[in-house]
Amino acid sequence: MDEAGGRCARFETWAIFRQAAPSTPVRHPPFSNRLTFGQGSTVSIQLAIAVTHLVSRKRPTLVSLVGIALGVAFFLAVSSLMRGSERDFIKRLVDNSPHLTVYDEYRNPQPQPATLRWPDGAVELRRVKPLREVRGIRGHAQKLAFIESLPGLRAAPVLVGSVVLTFAGRSEGVTLNGIVPAKMKGVSTIEDKMTQGSLEALAAHPNGLVIGEGLARKFGLSLGGVVNAVSPAGESRALKVVGIFRTGNAGYDETQTFTLLKRAQGLLDRPDRVNRFILQFDDPYVAREVASLIEARIGYKAVSWLEASEDLMSVLLVRNLIMYSVVSAILVVAAFGIYNTLSTIVMEKVHDIAILKSMGFHAHDIRRIFLAEGVMLGLVGSLLGLGLGLGLMGLLIQVEIKPPGATDIVHLPIYWGYDQYLLALGFAMASAVGAAVLPARKAARVQPVTILRGMG
Amino acid sequence: MNPILAAENLGRVLPGEVPVTLVQDVTLDIERGEFVAIMGPSGSGKSSLLYLLGLLDTPTSGRVWLDGRDTSRFGEDELAATRLEKLGFVFQFHFLLAEFTVLDNVLLPMRRLSARPEDEARQRAAELLRQLGLGDQGHKRPHQLSGGQRQRVAIARALANDPPVVLADEPTGNLDSHASANVRQILHDLTRELGKTVVAVTHDLTFASAADRRIGIVDGLIAPDWQA
Numbered sequence A: 001m002d003e004a005g006g007r008c009a010r011f012e013t014w015a016i017f018r019q020a021a022p023s024t025p026v027r028h029p030p031f032s033n034r035l036t037f038g039q040g041s042t043v044s045i046q047l048a049i050a051v052t053h054l055v056s057r058k059r060p061t062l063v064s065l066v067g068i069a070l071g072v073a074f075f076l077a078v079s080s081l082m083r084g085s086e087r088d089f090i091k092r093l094v095d096n097s098p099h100l101t102v103y104d105e106y107r108n109p110q111p112q113p114a115t116l117r118w119p120d121g122a123v124e125l126r127r128v129k130p131l132r133e134v135r136g137i138r139g140h141a142q143k144l145a146f147i148e149s150l151p152g153l154r155a156a157p158v159l160v161g162s163v164v165l166t167f168a169g170r171s172e173g174v175t176l177n178g179i180v181p182a183k184m185k186g187v188s189t190i191e192d193k194m195t196q197g198s199l200e201a202l203a204a205h206p207n208g209l210v211i212g213e214g215l216a217r218k219f220g221l222s223l224g225g226v227v228n229a230v231s232p233a234g235e236s237r238a239l240k241v242v243g244i245f246r247t248g249n250a251g252y253d254e255t256q257t258f259t260l261l262k263r264a265q266g267l268l269d270r271p272d273r274v275n276r277f278i279l280q281f282d283d284p285y286v287a288r289e290v291a292s293l294i295e296a297r298i299g300y301k302a303v304s305w306l307e308a309s310e311d312l313m314s315v316l317l318v319r320n321l322i323m324y325s326v327v328s329a330i331l332v333v334a335a336f337g338i339y340n341t342l343s344t345i346v347m348e349k350v351h352d353i354a355i356l357k358s359m360g361f362h363a364h365d366i367r368r369i370f371l372a373e374g375v376m377l378g379l380v381g382s383l384l385g386l387g388l389g390l391g392l393m394g395l396l397i398q399v400e401i402k403p404p405g406a407t408d409i410v411h412l413p414i415y416w417g418y419d420q421y422l423l424a425l426g427f428a429m430a431s432a433v434g435a436a437v438l439p440a441r442k443a444a445r446v447q448p449v450t451i452l453r454g455m456g
Numbered sequence B: 001m002n003p004i005l006a007a008e009n010l011g012r013v014l015p016g017e018v019p020v021t022l023v024q025d026v027t028l029d030i031e032r033g034e035f036v037a038i039m040g041p042s043g044s045g046k047s048s049l050l051y052l053l054g055l056l057d058t059p060t061s062g063r064v065w066l067d068g069r070d071t072s073r074f075g076e077d078e079l080a081a082t083r084l085e086k087l088g089f090v091f092q093f094h095f096l097l098a099e100f101t102v103l104d105n106v107l108l109p110m111r112r113l114s115a116r117p118e119d120e121a122r123q124r125a126a127e128l129l130r131q132l133g134l135g136d137q138g139h140k141r142p143h144q145l146s147g148g149q150r151q152r153v154a155i156a157r158a159l160a161n162d163p164p165v166v167l168a169d170e171p172t173g174n175l176d177s178h179a180s181a182n183v184r185q186i187l188h189d190l191t192r193e194l195g196k197t198v199v200a201v202t203h204d205l206t207f208a209s210a211a212d213r214r215i216g217i218v219d220g221l222i223a224p225d226w227q228a
């Protein structure tokens, strides 16, 4: 029996007490421990206790971890798909239309000359008819030079007008775009959409015309055919089809035509005028800022694709909000698992809590132990979920789909951006810590005497 | 010199539909190095008095003076800090943390106080265990020890931060006679050799006779002529 050697406890010297206590005890005011992580001991003892709690309750801990991990994985799978398809959609939207268009218009009506002369005047002249301006961008050469001096973009001047095309007794009103082929190539994907001929052929043929497949079919035109074009100004000219394109957008393919800028200027009777700049950016998402910069600098209205498709963007935003609410709700459900686990631990460890407090642990030490348990469950669960989620995304991207009518096999669009990982981690941690708050508070409020009285 | 521990008209009433008086009007001074036994019938309020003296419970009347300081003004944090540095507890049912080794249990209060570097604290914990005859038990879990050994671990832990006062609630109540004698001797030595003050609630007459002073408690009141 161990007590048989009891006399060993008759300490000869208690030497330890003679030399032990530090000569000048290091005094810590009660609050200093809160922030001194460098000090280590306090924080690490809390962490050590937190770890033993979780390890001693293996099954609930595991269930909580699986809950968070599945939540995060599902979050990532859904988010990567939704954001991927959104990006895919935006890419199509952006690629097939200019990133930014500068019009020969002002965003706000020009002030009346009378208002400029007498800014404080109480009189407003009604029924003032503005002088009919010959539309077009004034000083377009310098303005284009300024825009082209901005980094990360390409710009092309265009004169847009309406003409009536006549061929074999049939007439059709179309939009005529006067372009500079070399510049147009930098700002538009039309070049890639040519099915016959090319955009460059315009440069070789001053009377050349590029039309869409839909229009060609309407007229029964083919490459080399000659149509007659009549403008509202009364000019008319025979133009030869040197290229045919197909964008897949029926409206576009039936109404848009391209010719040389000089030819369009002549035909529309707007010598040396341009009424649009079309811009394309390396990064389409800077279009909005550049638009306001250009507008401020040259005065004319500059509309970015973001502004032009504001309604679509807000739909996408709402879609993302709904998606993230749903996937976060799953994490909130997982948080109930954590709440349940921690509440059970608080109940089971109430004696330990009482002894820690009687020993001199503060309420905030106890609270921190249980918050740390929430943080650990959240962190480990998130990391597991991150791995699982990446695995799911890797599987999803291998899914092959053959849309009806299409020849190519397409893959599911998957978004890999890091922001969704941060979002998932943020939501998971918020749920986990949120779930720990109540059990932690309950633990911190345990009164040791209540427990001790119950013991005897 | 000031008494190390003093109760001044100490009272504790549990509120409720029928309020329960646990302790009434207890006034006593306990000197440094004194070995005091608190005795009395079961349910008389001995534990309640000890909890009040140990700043675990708040009195409903009167106050406790510890080392010349009036503790009735202390907030929760200061009470906890005082328990950590000035008081050591030993209970009848040794409250050791089951998941920690014996050594880590002894280290707990030192780690919380963090006045000593970790390696120094470990040395001290090992030395305390050795002094209490548990030198080779440090790596074990509490459930691997006998009742007497566990009670000695609890004493080692109570001594970890070198507090001037050790409070014990029936420390031998659960032990066989041999282990009881051992624990009694240790507590006695604490007062004689280290100048610690020990206040112990006990039913054990041998234990009580070893004390410098015996205080009888009946119905929450000091009973000067109480005899077991």
Ligand SMILES: Nc1ncnc2c1ncn2[C@@H]1O[C@H](COP(=O)(O)OP(=O)(O)O)[C@@H](O)[C@H]1O
Residues within 6 Å of the ligand: A453, A456, B014, B020, B021, B022, B040, B041, B042, B043, B044, B045, B046, B047, B048, B049
């Ligand atoms: N929570 C409680 N509610 C009501 N009475 C209690 C409560 N806790 C303790 N008591 C009573 O208080 C009295 C004192 O208890 P205690 O201090 O534990 O006595 P002792 O330690 O001397 O046996 C006892 O009569 C006990 O029944």
Ligand SMILES: [Mg+2]
Residues within 6 Å of the ligand: A456, B046, B047, B048, B169
């Ligand atoms: Mg009792």
